[in-house]
Amino acid sequence: MANKTVTIEIKRQSGPDAQATWEKFELPWRPGMNVISAMMEIAANPVTAAGQETTPITYDSNCLEEICGSCAMVINGKARMACSALVDKLEQPIRLQPLTKFPVVRDLAVDRSVLFENLKAVKAWVPVDGTYDLGSGPRISPQEQEVAYPLSNCISCCCCMEVCPQFNDATGFVGAATIAQVKLFNQHPSGKVLKEDRLRALAGDGGVQECGFAQNCVQACPKQLPLTEAISDVTRDVIVQQIKDLVRS
Known part of the structure; x- marks a missing residue:
């Protein structure tokens, strides 16, 4: 040796x-x-x-x-x-x-700044003003925590985007990581206030419609995030939001 x-x-x-x-x-x-x-x-x-x-x-x-x-x-x-x-x-x-x-x-x-630009575009955060005492945060049940925890493990490595055939300059697809974070924050009791904004962002160019469900992202993710499930759930929510917006208009 x-x-x-x-x-x-x-x-x-x-x-x-x-x-x-x-x-x-x-x-x-x-x-x-x-x-x-x-x-x-x-x-x-x-x-x-x-x-x-x-x-x-x-x-x-x-x-x-x-x-x-x-x-x-x-x-x-x-x-x-x-x-x-x-x-x-x-x-x-x-x-x-x-x-x-x-x-x-x-x-x-x-330079992986495109991921962070995508996260900003879908408002991937919990909106907390910070200028006054908001009091105790909303209670989240153990069942809700079980669903949210895997999605919160994303480390922004961009491996899912690297292996995705749809992530390229032609499509402008935001990638699995961004969509998974939309699901995470849309489920949060405080984050839900921006739910419609996030779904509308994903209904536009580069949104969920660009996903070809190749599922390469699932194989490449080092943290084994449930990306396929997240993409499916968010796609459904985007379609429902589009129907709501159509009825309202």
């Missing part, structure tokens, strides 16, 4: 408009090694397998325990979290690429 090594190939790009290239790295194997720890070693000592010095690897990471969602990337062709990707369970050479559906900032770091 002393001479065992790990080979990693990384797609490098010095900037958004730069030409992408591949670099190979080789480093000593250690027990319990994950992709993030391997990249930390490469970033600390950026020397390729051929012995050439290069620039440190740029990538996003924070919590290192699959909570923050920042280290999502394409690992051996699959969108997943680098912190929970164990080296021993990956075929070598391990090939690392940035998420392909988002603008590259540098190397493995991408």
Whole structure:
């Protein structure tokens, strides 16, 4: 085991408009090694397998325990979290690429601001003014909590958007993560006040009608969110809201 090594190939790009290239790295194997720890070693000592010095690897990471969602990337062709990707369970050479559906900032770091713009568009929050004492929050039954908890586990990693065939510039589809958050906040006793606004937002361009129910998102989600159920429920609610608006008009 002393001479065992790990080979990693990384797609490098010095900037958004730069030409992408591949670099190979080789480093000593250690027990319990994950992709993030391997990249930390490469970033600390950026020397390729051929012995050439290069620039440190740029990538996003924070919590290192699959909570923050920042280290999502394409690992051996699959969108997943680098912190929970164990080296021993990956075929070598391990090939690392940035998420392909988002603008590259540098190397493995991408700009995922489209997700947060989508969340703002559907008002994915509980409206609390904050300028005066609102008193105790509404009581939520254990049954309601059981339904809400899985949806609240979304870590904004964007893996669901990466694997979705409908998430592209042509459709403008908001993606499963945004729709799931609409269901979460529409169920909240205080969040319901914006329910109609959220449903109308999803009835427009890029809304629920763009979903092709490929269900790739369910397979890719690291937190195993009930995305198919959320999309189905929200689609029904959007249709009901459209009928209501039609009758009112």
